[in-house]
Amino acid sequence: MSVILEARNIVRDYHVPGSFLKKAKTVHAVKGVSFSVEKGKTLAIVGESGCGKSTLGRILTLIDPATSGDLLIEGKKIDIAKGDLTPEMRRKVQIVFQNPYGSLNPRQKIGDILTEPLVINTKTPADERRDRAMTLLKKVGLEEKHYNRYPHMFSGGQRQRIAIARALMLNPKLLVLDEPVSALDLSVQAQVLNLLADLQDEFQLTYVFISHDLSVVRYIADEVMVMYFGEAVEYGSRDEVFADPKHSYTKTLFAATPRADVESIRARLAKKKAA
């Protein structure tokens, strides 16, 4: 299996400038994280809010540069701070954001949102761009008639499908999914997750799936990395991590997941009565 994405010791610091009464300080958002993902696999990055998982996602999608460390995509080192980012590299990584209400420009039609990546990065003629947008619209479960509508005419789940279609327009190798279902209803979550699984099979996509929802992670991940205050405290295959969590934070995280089976509900009620 070929490795699509490799991160070596990624560090990201934010400098908070000081003012009259406050000293300047440095926030270490990501403290030296390393991992690699093979083609067609899904790596889930799990952790609580503020643990640096979204910062890591932005570094992987080449939005923000890493403070130090190496990022290799298909074995090629990329450093956007040096400005050596070619359209070919750009095309390999795309992202789907958490909030489908914020990730689509409210003043652009769906068709323009979808074809924009091709306009910027390729020389595809207009009718081919349109054809590709139509194909992907249907692939993500929408219809051709949605091409000329505006984002506010769609539900959250539909918008997330549009965001997924846009991410796929450039035929990326790697898709970073930054909590793609956490803003959606439970039933819609399942639909979108199934869609993502189908698309992964069809296009041989590699996913980096950022989430805090362990039930979702268990469903979609091949490998799991748990982050805690900017550090990767656990990293292994899904079955390893779920069966035998080593780090104390991972154990706490699993214990905090609500259980809905009858036995545990009974136990909880009994405990309440006793108290």
Added chain:
Amino acid sequence: MSLRRLFRSPEAVAGFVILGLLGAMALTAPLLFPGDPLAIAGQPLLRPFQDWALPLGTDRLGRDVLAGLFHGARTSLAVGLAAAAASILVGSVVGTVAGFAGGLVDEVLMRITDAFQTVPGFLLSLALVSVVGPSLSVVVAAIALSAWTGPARIARAEVLSIRERDYVASARVIGMHPIEIAFREVLPNALPPVLALSSVIVAAAILTEAALSFLGLGDPNRVTWGGMIAEGRAVLRSAPFLSVIPGIALVFSVLGVYLAGEGVVESTAAREGQA
């Protein structure tokens, strides 16, 4: 649909009726009163409603007041609209660049804005016109010079919030150039609150133009309401109508612009509240 909502409020209807009348006056002025409105038309200081060829009478030099009123509407509207357009254009570009670039650029641009804002606007216009000389385009520039700071501040504030939205990040992921992001993704979404300011700017511009003309700094080759008021000032006791009539026109046009602008803002706000 939103038009119906617009015309449900009586204030907005009144505003648009006044604006419509003003526009009609401006458009029909060369048809109803061909020839130079500054030419002598009859005996001087004819009172209104005496001679039906000159229904609003004549001024000290025997010039037709009604013709002056019609041609003055042209000047007032032209100056008001041009000055508002210029200041919104300059202001939103400066605000967008400042908000989007951040750092030193933001700091420099905003201090310049501060400098313009602390000098009284009318003084600034007065200074420019008296240095460059009075002509219509200079008057427009002079008014815009003091009015662009409001749009710039509002645009910057909007841009600061919009540039953190996910659709801006996704524009970056597909490789859009930062300048293109600023003007295609950010600016259009920052514009509505800036445009809401336009009616205030138009109204203020009409007043500033009248004040400049009153001080004799308007374009001497054009009839302006401010100039007519100044002309009547010398005979204020014996022929007050010479100052009162253009004064009433001034009040109504500012009122009309204001009411119409308010109506538009309110109807769009109602639409957004529904969405």
